[in-house]
Amino acid sequence: MKIVIQRVTSAGVTIDKTQVATIKKGLLILLGVVNNDAKDDIKWLSNKVVNLRIFSDENGVMNKSVVDVDGDIIVVSQFTLHASTKKGNRPSYIKAAKPDIAIPLYQAFVNQLETDLGKKVQTGQFGADMKLDLVNDGPVTIIMDTKNKE
Structure with a gap:
């Protein structure tokens, strides 16, 4: 899983x-899932x-942290x-997971964030x-990839 985290004022x-x-x-998070992502990536990434x-x-x-400032989170699949x-010059998206793999992992990530955050996480569709629409605060933008967690 790869995410782009943007600290936002709105x-x-x-x-x-x-x-x-x-x-x-709070945070606006863009989430991309690949075929070999797994549920064990979710806990690490959410934490x-x-x-x-x-x-x-x-x-x-x-x-x-977002918890310390009582911030909110939006997660958008990307x-x-x-x-x-x-x-x-035309990007290939062959590594991106198909919906049957990506949707359950996307939903599990949102659910784990809600558990770790202690409140509802908003989403796109x-x-x-x-x-x-966002106002990037700072700007602060962080990229994380579960393939680089060790």
Whole structure:
């Protein structure tokens, strides 16, 4: 699994001109799943996300987690995170998992985040054409890949 985490002051997801998710301070997470991702990746990744100290403390030092600041999270599926651009100019998405693999792992990741965060995590809609609005705070953007966890 690969994620892009963006620290935001606000974020939202719109599908067909209807806003389906909105948060204030927190994290917008883009999640890409590949065929060999497994459930054991989820616990590790969720734990990293909720404990990642990327919010400023009273001294302006990034020393607080999303839990510490009572922030919210939106998770959006994004198969294009696994684009291969080695050949030609048209990206290949052959590494991205098909929905029968990706959807259960995506849902399990959201459920694990809710458990670790202690509150509801908002989402986009898997496979939908979504419009994302966000104000990246900092900007702070972190990329994590479960293939690099050791």
